[in-house]
Amino acid sequence: MQIGYFVEQLYSDLPEDEIIKNGGFFGVPNKYFDPKVGAKLYHRYISEHLEAERVGFDMLVLNEHHSNPACMSHVVTVEASILAYATKRAKIVTLGVPLPITKNPLRVAEELAMIDMISGGRLVPGIIRGASFEQVASNTNPTQNRELFDEAYEFMIQAWTREGPWRYEGKHFHYRYVNPWTRPLQEKPLVLVPGVISPETVVWAAKRGLPYVALATEVNATRKMWNLYGDTAEKMGYQVGPENFGYLQKMVLADSDEEAYEIGKGHMFGGSHATPKYSALPGYNSKIAIREYANKFYALMNPKAADPHNVEQQRKALLDNYPKLVDAGHILVGTPKTVIPKIRKILEQLRPGMFTVWGPEGPVAHEKVMRMMTLMGNEVLPAIREMAKELGLDDPFSVKLGARPLPANGRWKPLVEDGEHTAAA
Amino acid sequence: MSGWVERSIDIGGEPLVLLEAGKGRPLLILHDELGPADWQVWHEKAVAAGRKLIMPVLPGFRSDRLKWIRDVRDLASFLGRVLRQEDLVPVDVIGFSFGGWLAAEMAVANPGQFRKMALVAPFGIKPAEGYITDMFIVTSAEYIRMSFADAAATPEFSALYGSPDPQTIEGWEDARRECAEIAWQPYMHSPSLDHLLGGVGALPVLLLWGDKDAIVPESAMRAYEKALPHVEAKVFAGCGHRPELERREDFAAHLTRFLD
Numbered sequence: 001m002q003i004g005y006f007v008e009q010l011y012s013d014l015p016e017d018e019i020i021k022n023g024g025f026f027g028v029p030n031k032y033f034d035p036k037v038g039a040k041l042y043h044r045y046i047s048e049h050l051e052a053e054r055v056g057f058d059m060l061v062l063n064e065h066h067s068n069p070a071c072m073s074h075v076v077t078v079e080a081s082i083l084a085y086a087t088k089r090a091k092i093v094t095l096g097v098p099l100p101i102t103k104n105p106l107r108v109a110e111e112l113a114m115i116d117m118i119s120g121g122r123l124v125p126g127i128i129r130g131a132s133f134e135q136v137a138s139n140t141n142p143t144q145n146r147e148l149f150d151e152a153y154e155f156m157i158q159a160w161t162r163e164g165p166w167r168y169e170g171k172h173f174h175y176r177y178v179n180p181w182t183r184p185l186q187e188k189p190l191v192l193v194p195g196v197i198s199p200e201t202v203v204w205a206a207k208r209g210l211p212y213v214a215l216a217t218e219v220n221a222t223r224k225m226w227n228l229y230g231d232t233a234e235k236m237g238y239q240v241g242p243e244n245f246g247y248l249q250k251m252v253l254a255d256s257d258e259e260a261y262e263i264g265k266g267h268m269f270g271g272s273h274a275t276p277k278y279s280a281l282p283g284y285n286s287k288i289a290i291r292e293y294a295n296k297f298y299a300l301m302n303p304k305a306a307d308p309h310n311v312e313q314q315r316k317a318l319l320d321n322y323p324k325l326v327d328a329g330h331i332l333v334g335t336p337k338t339v340i341p342k343i344r345k346i347l348e349q350l351r352p353g354m355f356t357v358w359g360p361e362g363p364v365a366h367e368k369v370m371r372m373m374t375l376m377g378n379e380v381l382p383a384i385r386e387m388a389k390e391l392g393l394d395d396p397f398s399v400k401l402g403a404r405p406l407p408a409n410g411r412w413k414p415l416v417e418d419g420e421h422t423a424a425a
Numbered sequence: 426m427s428g429w430v431e432r433s434i435d436i437g438g439e440p441l442v443l444l445e446a447g448k449g450r451p452l453l454i455l456h457d458e459l460g461p462a463d464w465q466v467w468h469e470k471a472v473a474a475g476r477k478l479i480m481p482v483l484p485g486f487r488s489d490r491l492k493w494i495r496d497v498r499d500l501a502s503f504l505g506r507v508l509r510q511e512d513l514v515p516v517d518v519i520g521f522s523f524g525g526w527l528a529a530e531m532a533v534a535n536p537g538q539f540r541k542m543a544l545v546a547p548f549g550i551k552p553a554e555g556y557i558t559d560m561f562i563v564t565s566a567e568y569i570r571m572s573f574a575d576a577a578a579t580p581e582f583s584a585l586y587g588s589p590d591p592q593t594i595e596g597w598e599d600a601r602r603e604c605a606e607i608a609w610q611p612y613m614h615s616p617s618l619d620h621l622l623g624g625v626g627a628l629p630v631l632l633l634w635g636d637k638d639a640i641v642p643e644s645a646m647r648a649y650e651k652a653l654p655h656v657e658a659k660v661f662a663g664c665g666h667r668p669e670l671e672r673r674e675d676f677a678a679h680l681t682r683f684l685d
Contacts, residue, residue, distance in 0.1 A: 141609040143602055143609070277564075281605075283601075
């Protein structure tokens with residue numbers, strides 16, 4: 001088991017009303033940004049990552065978003081570079097590098113190789129397509145998102161492994177001279193594939209034997225994705241294990257259940273990450289994914305109040321939804337004593353080899369985050385390791401991916417006994 | 426789609442559907458960015474005036490896309506081949522919005538394939554002032570509403586757009602997708618088009634637009650007017666981006682007179 005720590009790194013010094021009125025974080029005007037506040041926040045978030053390593057997390061999990069206050073990390077490789085030098089032990093996980101919107105896979109290959117070398121081989125590069133609004137922020141053609149992702153990935157692997165110089169003329173990328181004077185220290189960095197709802201991404205990862213990381217999706221929807229991965233792996237000739245899966249879990253710990261419950265409300269701050277008008281870009285999602293999106297997870301996450309212009313009504317709708325998300329286990333809140341059994345339930349239901357804690361969100365005090373770190377280090381991380389050992393939750397760094405043979409009948413065995421065995425889409 | 430009769434043809438191994446109506450001298454219709462037009466009053470009038478209407482369902486719009494088409498000039502070349510194969514050259518053409526841009530691209534590539542060209546609020550030229558409205562960050566429904574200066578005063582609006590069925594909405598989504606495939610960036614224009622338009626020579630062009638068009642700024646229409654050697658402009662007062670619906674009588678009369 002590998003245990004990670006993640007937060008979105010909110011720019012918290014702005015009125016929530018502005019986000020709610022806007023319908024989500026993306027599109028809030030940057031007049032609310034103050035570089036002096038930003039500078040302090042960057043230092044704070046880096047210090048929290050250093051603390052996460054100190055208390056015993058195995059992975060420091062980073063991401064990026066653009067043109068909105070929900071996420072201060074706008075270039076994931078910048079933060080990864082800083083942590084590569086400033087930390088000593090933890091793996092540095094990008095979750096992920098949005099390959100299509102960078103539009104330059106050679107530069108990405110160089111950046112990641114540098115980070116891997118500086119960190120002494122601790123980089124775990126996750127790669128993503130980028131959310132729909134990221135396509136707007138970077139003017140990336142949403143209809144070509146998946147093509148760009150595929151081509152950039154294949155190119156990046158070649159840039160790391162093929163002796164240069166060579167010439168490349170693809171569909172979207174063209175390079176006269178590929179001869180990067182840098183390569184990862186690790187012979188083959190493990191590439192992770194995070195996802196939310198796209199079945200195509202699950203199949204893509206399974207075909208390449210790359211672990212799939214579910215980004216805080218609802219448990220049953222996640223199991224459906226696991227089953228799709230398992231079915232695809234069967235076709236590829238291997239049996240899946242916990243090493244093929246990672247899970248991101250929202251979690252807030254404090255010294256009392258009541259305090260944790262209050263801090264946990266920060267996960268509702270501002271409401272939706274994606275503003276609806278930027279979420280229906282042409283060609284970004286497949287028709288299958290659009291149906292999943294509409295029917296499942298987001299129906300629960302983004303309750304719509306009757307009047308979208310009424311801020312108080314919207315805020316009330318968000319907060320009314322909070323206890324439902326807590327009851328459903330979507331956000332775990334409490335003391336170590338009350339949360340550990342809930343974590344066990346998730347580990348039993350999903351059996352992931354990588355488990356990342358998505359810490360407090362919203363305008364939460366630094367001291368509260370640091371206190372959560374202490375509680376994690378003293379009580380929760382040891383408990384998770386113990387449970388993982390008992391449940392046999394191997395991670396992709398301790399066992400070889402794709403090496404588990406299929407059962408004698410040629411059909412894969414679901415990770416969880418009572419899991420429904422769905423046909424591949 | 427009542428009024429239209431479908432005919433499938435094969436263009437170099439690629440299937441293409443033509444929607445046709447009427448008998449007489451052919452009029453090629455290049456549909457707008459939301460796909461093939463449903464049957465409208467001006468179609469009825471054109472058929473009554475003795476025209477055969479031919480509207481190709483452009484690849485990717487309520488049909489499978491052709492993967493090799495990556496920009497509007499690829500599409501213009503493909504349609505040129507369609508006209509030659511169907512023995513339609515020289516043909517009268519009318520293009521709406523995106524379809525107007527397509528017609529203009531076909532004309533600059535080969536003015537001889539057209540006899541007369543009518544362009545209705547065409548995309549294609551970057552406006553000197555303002556921007557062509559970005560259809561990709563609004564829903565189809567919002568975009569359609571923005572296309573009319575006064576939807577309530579447009580008799581055909583509710584029949585065409587009042588209660589679209591799921592199939593129609595899916596058709597709009599396919600159309601948006603195809604438009605993004607070929608015109609995401611630069612958005613709905615070719616930087617070189619206005620430099621090439623002078624080359625259409627003696628081709629007669631009728632330019633129709635509304636002075637309350639919220640989709641294409643007036644400066645883009647003025648640029649067309651300036652660049653085309655033989656152009657006649659008709660501006661509909663108080664009308665939005667869809668004069669064929671908002672001013673259907675006047676529109677049909679102008680078009681008939683121009684094409685005769």
